[in-house]
Amino acid sequence: MDYVTPKDKALEWGISQRRVEILCMKGRIYGVYRFGRVWAIPKNAEKPLDGRTRLAKDKRKEDN
Numbered sequence: 043m044d045y046v047t048p049k050d051k052a053l054e055w056g057i058s059q060r061r062v063e064i065l066c067m068k069g070r071i072y073g074v075y076r077f078g079r080v081w082a083i084p085k086n087a088e089k090p091l092d093g094r095t096r097l098a099k100d101k102r103k104e105d106n
Contacts (some may be wrong), residue, residue, distance in 0.1 A: 044084070047082075048066065063081060066083065071087050
């Protein structure tokens with residue numbers, strides 16, 4: 043499996059590198075692991091839903 047850095051995913055997803063690192067730290071991105079001081083993110087990882095949007099709130103209601 044190929045891995046990329048948070049900087050690469052930040053550019054792909056249109057969010058900041060720090061936000062990607064926070065998502066990694068909280069376990070919101072499947073398959074990440076810490077390699078020293080850098081996060082390794084699977085190349086095919088999908089961007090998690092923003093919890094503030096209606097879509098995310100509706101999904102949470104469905105899960106409960």
